[in-house]
Amino acid sequence: MSDESRPHRTAAVIPAAGRGVRLGPGAPKALRTLGGIPMLIHAVRAMARSRAVSLVVVVAPPGGTAVAEVRRLLDEHALPERTEILVVPGGETRQESVRAGLEALPADVDAVLIHDAARPLVPVDTVDSVIEAVRGGAPAVVPALPLADTVKEVEPGMPGEPEPVVATPVRARLRAVQTPQGFDLATLLRAHEKIAVDGEGATDDAGMVEQLGVTVVVVPGHEEAFKVTRPLDLVLAEAVLARRRATDVY
Template sequence: MAGAGGGSPVACVLVAAGAGVRLAAGRPKAFVTVGDVALLVHAARGLAAARVVDRLVVVVPVGLEGETRQLLRDVTGAWSCAVVAGGATRQASVAAGLAVVEDAGVVLVHDAARAFTPPEVVARVVAAVRAGHDAVVPAVAVHDTLRDVTGAVVDRSRLRAVQTPQGFSVDVLRRAHAVPAAGRGATDDAGLVEATGVLVRVVDGHGESFKVTTPLDLVLAAALLVSRADVAAPLPGTPS
């Protein structure tokens, strides 16, 4: 495996260009707020807290570039940050972000809808790429009983639900996007890369890295924020 060098800069393409039709919030999903903060800002804060990302490229719907720069001005002050317009598909949006990634050995692709991904997951993915794995995905065990379309039970012990950020050696991801037909039908960048013959490494994800897709997910996200605030608050009577 080619792998990324231990000292290589890390870039992250934060994909925030989706319309969010299923969320039915009246605006693009990444700009919907939880706790009065846009999902894409929550996502950027998590990436910053991981302290392993050097450069951020945010991909947003056409016309929202200026608003995005304003939203992120306090989050990305210490980073190299670019904002670009996305394409008609998620794959096209990732390609648009990847096109402006320069001088990086590791590239992450992160979905802004997974806005509450713990920083340790981000660090874990980067560490695995730097250890020599050209494609890395975080994933969690499947807890539901599953059946296929014939009604047969599926062995869930062999299954994992894939999350983001997904990490790659930058050259590997660029090659995969250069021949997208090879990954026709791929639902994420790891699938696109795998179609070129690269093995995908799975590392531990986290339950808090769920994808905000439906109105019920927004309720869960709000509850998670309250829970995090309770954990962070000092106990009564303790020094602040």
């Protein structure tokens, strides 16, 4: 079968190798439970609910028995049978883990979503809108929401000390970016090959693509696709999940 006639696939990569220290001591963030189910499982299900996603790659912590443990966790929970699930070891940074997930993709994948395991409640309509924009020709797509608060740019100081304001960006031009972020796979691979980020590495794949000079477009995000980072976020996520279950939406 020629490249032109071969069906193309969309995959999702979920880096789940971080510890999520801001949620406090305990299990890694992706394994914290939400409604009695690990957030990672919610995130995998959120990607698999899209019929356009045929493969989900979960990137586990590096070393030891982490891959086997994550695989066992996935096997313990019901997931859509039509969706293939792979588990691969990650790296020391998020950027390294995303790259490990990309390298695990088969040759027939040409579009990829990168999704935070800590955004367990993203609706399928948001996932589908990102995929539709990529399939429509956009090399990079992010879901995002307008900001409710005015934002100040400051000169960072010592913790606890007053910080001088240096600018007030125009709020109408700002967006709070969510995931999944969608990409033409070749474009994202090029970004990971060419953009070297020191220290903790890149935390925003779309930002790496921007550095290539490639246009990133925004589609509407959703208020329930928030990131569970702090204990209060977990309380809110539990409330959203309880409402969904009560109304048979979940």
